[in-house]
Every structure is written in structure tokens, then in C-alpha cells.
Amino acid sequence: MLDFQDLDFTTEKFRELCSALAENYTSVTIEQYLTAGNDLPERFVLMRHDVDGKAIPSLRTALIEKEFGIRATYYFRAKRNIYVPEVIQQIEAMGHEIGYHYETLSDSNGDYEKAIKLFGEEVQRFRSICTLKTISMHGASLSKYDNRDLWNRYDFKDFGIIGEAYLSLGEDLNYFTDTGRGWNSKNNLRDFIPGRTQKFVAETTDDLIRLIGSGKMENLYITLHPDRWTSTTFRWALFWVQDLAFNSAKKALRMMRK
Numbered sequence: 720m721l722d723f724q725d726l727d728f729t730t731e732k733f734r735e736l737c738s739a740l741a742e743n744y745t746s747v748t749i750e751q752y753l754t755a756g757n758d759l760p761e762r763f764v765l766m767r768h769d770v771d772g773k774a775i776p777s778l779r780t781a782l783i784e785k786e787f788g789i790r791a792t793y794y795f796r797a798k799r800n801i802y803v804p805e806v807i808q809q810i811e812a813m814g815h816e817i818g819y820h821y822e823t824l825s826d827s828n829g830d831y832e833k834a835i836k837l838f839g840e841e842v843q844r845f846r847s848i849c850t851l852k853t854i855s856m857h858g859a860s861l862s863k864y865d866n867r868d869l870w871n872r873y874d875f876k877d878f879g880i881i882g883e884a885y886l887s888l889g890e891d892l893n894y895f896t897d898t899g900r901g902w903n904s905k906n907n908l909r910d911f912i913p914g915r916t917q918k919f920v921a922e923t924t925d926d927l928i929r930l931i932g933s934g935k936m937e938n939l940y941i942t943l944h945p946d947r948w949t950s951t952t953f954r955w956a957l958f959w960v961q962d963l964a965f966n967s968a969k970k971a972l973r974m975m976r977k
């Protein structure tokens with residue numbers, strides 16, 4: 720079934736979004752944002768990606784961002800087909816930040832001791848293949864546990880983590896998320912930062928692009944799920960997987976342009 724939203728959340732639309740962002744804002748990673756102090760660019764965008772489904776579609780968005788000089792932060796769950804070292808390392812090599820999308824409290828059915836042990840193990844799994852400084856919780860919508868509650872009893876700083884993408888960010892950011900396949904959807908539940916009132920609203924990606932071009936917003940914090948953005952040029956990615964060891968990101972980029 721095709722509805723109008725299928726024509727919105729596409730790779731082509733993502734490219735338009737990146738183009739508008741690159742023209743109007745300087746991108747910073749979550750780590751850069753947390754360590755910049757007063758040195759943040761005058762107008763900046765935090766481009767955050769939660770990789771919930773498969774890892775592969777992230778290569779597509781990562782390459783497009785690289786093309787526009789945008790540095791994003793990619794949070795990967797520590798699950799099969801998502802924690803894929805070859806993909807994670809390629810994305811890091813493009814200049815993006817890699818983060819850990821944790822869900823150990825819901826994985827452990829609310830057992831805090833189990834959850835924090837698993838958290839430590841998964842942090843080490845990431846550190847064995849990439850640099851890891853920040854985390855974001857996965858909002859397991861069917862679970863009764865909120866993974867952030869882990870930090871009521873423990874401190875992620877004990878693991879060398881400098882920030883959490885929901886808990887550590889400023890109140891003054893203009894927040895947009897594609898959860899629910901519509902920006903600022905009311906179906907977002909846990910994806911919204913609690914108590915946040917939204918000054919600017921966008922329903923479609925075109926609305927968001929218009930807002931970006933309007934110059935009204937000083938900064939932006941976008942959360943986008945790469946695997947929800949469909950592509951008409953998906954075949955290159957399949958080829959990329961088959962020949963993963965031999966394909967450079969450059970070659971993949973050339974293929975995507977064809």
C-alpha cells in the first residue's frame with residue numbers, strides 16, 4: 720500500500736534534508752556537543768540516528784551525510800544484524816560518532832544487577848571495535864521498563880561514558896524525531912524528552928526543510944531512524960554486503976549515484 724508518507728521518508732527526501740542542513744547549520748556530534756563548552760558553533764545541528772532494525776541502511780544515510788560534510792552520531796543496539804562491526808567501522812571511518820543504543824534493563828526484565836553487568840559487557844564489545852563515548856536508551860515500547868531508570872541506581876560515567884542522549888542534553892534544543900513516521904508525532908511516547916514543550920512544529924519533511932531554511936531556529940536536534948527511510952536505489956547496498964570485505968565506502972558511493 721502506498722500512501723503519501725511513503726513518498727516522504729525516502730532516501731531522496733533524506734538527501735534534500737541534508738542539503739538544507741548543510742546550507743544553514745554546522746553539524747556537531749553528541750560527543751562534540753558535550754565537550755564543546757562555550758565553543759559551540761553559532762547555528763548547529765545535532766544529527767542523531769538510532770539504529771533499531773538492521774545496520775545496513777545506516778551506510779546509505781552515513782554516505783549521504785559525508786557527501787554534505789555532515790557529522791552525525793549513530794547509536795547501534797548490541798543485537799544481531801545491528802551490531803555489525805564492518806558496518807560500524809565503516810561509518811566511524813566516515814567521520815561519524817558511534818554510540819551504544821542500550822536496553823539492558825528491559826533485556827534483564829528489570830533485574831538491575833543483571834542489567835548493569837550486561838551494560839558493562841556490551842560497552843566492552845563496542846570498545847573492542849570502535850571509540851565509544853556516548854549512549855542513548857532504546858525505548859522498548861512493549862516493555863514495562865524504561866531503560867533510563869538504570870541511572871537511578873548506577874552512573875554511566877563509571878564506564879567512561881560522558882553522556883546519555885536523552886539525559887545529558889540541554890533544554891534549549893529544538894527537537895525533532897521521525898518516530899511514528901511524522902516529525903513531532905504524538906505517538907512518540909518515550910522518544911520525547913520529558914517535560915519538553917516544542918516551539919517549532921513540522922509534520923512532513925518538507926515542513927522541516929522549510930523551517931530550516933527560514934532561519935528561525937538557532938539549533939536543531941534531529942533523531943532519525945535510518946532503516947525507516949526507504950530507498951529506490953537499495954540494490955547497491957545488497958551488492959555491498961556480498962562484497963563487504965573488498966568494497967570501500969567510496970565505491971559504494973559511486974554505485975549509489977548511478
Ligand SMILES: [Zn+2]
Binds near residue numbers: 771820857
Ligand atoms: Zn531505539
